[in-house]
Amino acid sequence: MDIQSTIKKLERELNEALVSVDKIEALQDVKAAFVGKKSELSGLMRHMKDIPNEEKPAFGQTINAAKQRFNTMIESRKKAIQAKRLARKLEQEKIDVTLPAPDFTRGAQHVLTRITESLEDLFIGMGYLVKEGPEIETDELNFEKLNLPKDHPARDMQDSFYISDETLLRTHTSPVQVRTMLEYGGTKPVKIICPGTVYRRDDDDATHSHQFMQVEGLVVDKDTTLSDLKGTLLALARHLFGEDRKIRLRPSYFPFTEPSFEVDVTCAGCDGAGCATCKQTGYIEILGAGMVHNNVLEAAGYDSTQYQGFAFGVGVERLAMLKYGIDDIRHFYTNDVRFLSQFKGELS
Numbered sequence: 001m002d003i004q005s006t007i008k009k010l011e012r013e014l015n016e017a018l019v020s021v022d023k024i025e026a027l028q029d030v031k032a033a034f035v036g037k038k039s040e041l042s043g044l045m046r047h048m049k050d051i052p053n054e055e056k057p058a059f060g061q062t063i064n065a066a067k068q069r070f071n072t073m074i075e076s077r078k079k080a081i082q083a084k085r086l087a088r089k090l091e092q093e094k095i096d097v098t099l100p101a102p103d104f105t106r107g108a109q110h111v112l113t114r115i116t117e118s119l120e121d122l123f124i125g126m127g128y129l130v131k132e133g134p135e136i137e138t139d140e141l142n143f144e145k146l147n148l149p150k151d152h153p154a155r156d157m158q159d160s161f162y163i164s165d166e167t168l169l170r171t172h173t174s175p176v177q178v179r180t181m182l183e184y185g186g187t188k189p190v191k192i193i194c195p196g197t198v199y200r201r202d203d204d205d206a207t208h209s210h211q212f213m214q215v216e217g218l219v220v221d222k223d224t225t226l227s228d229l230k231g232t233l234l235a236l237a238r239h240l241f242g243e244d245r246k247i248r249l250r251p252s253y254f255p256f257t258e259p260s261f262e263v264d265v266t267c268a269g270c271d272g273a274g275c276a277t278c279k280q281t282g283y284i285e286i287l288g289a290g291m292v293h294n295n296v297l298e299a300a301g302y303d304s305t306q307y308q309g310f311a312f313g314v315g316v317e318r319l320a321m322l323k324y325g326i327d328d329i330r331h332f333y334t335n336d337v338r339f340l341s342q343f344k345g346e347l348s
């Protein structure tokens with residue numbers, strides 16, 4: 001048997017087979033047929049016994065060398081098939097980066113969140129901490145420690161959702177004042193704002209909502225004065241309504257402050273001259289404030305002969321309505337995207 005010519009013949013056949021193969025799976029079959037255990041090439045080894053001893057090594061080497069060559073041929077075909085497959089895949093998955101991007105709607109923060117966070121930024125810049133408290137509150141913290149004992153007539157100002165005799169949905173963010181003073185133990189100065197949701201047993205209409213948001217402010221220290229309060233509220237008014245705004249304080253009543261004020265800002269529509277928005281008064285009421293009542297300081301463990309404080313509470317919906325000319329508080333809670341999407345980008 002002429003082993004060389006058999007190998008040559010096999011090599012030719014392998015070459016032909018490889019040319020027509022273009023799938024990896026089919027290539028595996030070719031590999032099995034030409035170098036596998038049952039291949040003709042492997043079969044040649046069985047002739048070893050017929051070979052004279054001195055030729056045996058050369059015979060074996062010839063077959064092994066052929067096997068190696070065949071394997072290399074198969075391997076390089078494999079690489080070629082893979083490269084072709086990758087090229088085809090890349091071609092199919094080509095992305096046209098010049099195509100216009102699909103339009104998608106970008107969401108934005110709720111207008112109430114934007115106002116709240118903007119106030120937080122302002123006050124953090126003035127050295128305040130942001131404090132939060134629970135929405136389910138005790139009667140004691142929501143009322144009693146704020147100088148509103150049970151049966152106090154001023155409780156009528158805030159119709160409440162009671163959960164039990166002693167717990168309710170907080171009617172204002174003022175209990176966070178008490179919580180913080182108690183936490184500080186009557187020894188440290190306090191400088192906080194407290195944003196949050198509050199609840200009142202009101203019938204919903206254009207200006208009333210049973211749920212709304214407030215931001216409370218409290219400063220307690222040994223030299224806190226009414227002029228500090230005025231300056232702070234002026235900064236708040238100008239931050240939200242423009243640098244030209246002025247404010248005025250009108251005497252009012254809150255059980256937790258003495259003296260108490262209603263605070264007005266000059267109308268941005270007419271700059272104080274009088275127009276329909278401000279009902280010809282030139283001013284618009286924006287919040288309630290005052291000097292912390294001695295009873296409130298004492299109930300929270302602060303010595304009222306040493307410490308004074310000021311406080312204020314502002315409704316976030318009211319601020320937003322004034323700032324943007326929104327005429328119905330219910331818009332904030334109906335989540336109509338046509339309404340919400342108007343408030344995007346920088347707060348201005």
Ligand code: DAH
Pocket residue numbers: 171172173174216217254256257288289290291310311312313314
């Ligand atoms: N808690 C009051 C309310 O909900 C608002 C308020 C008024 C808060 C005066 C204060 C304040 O801290 O000093 O109507």
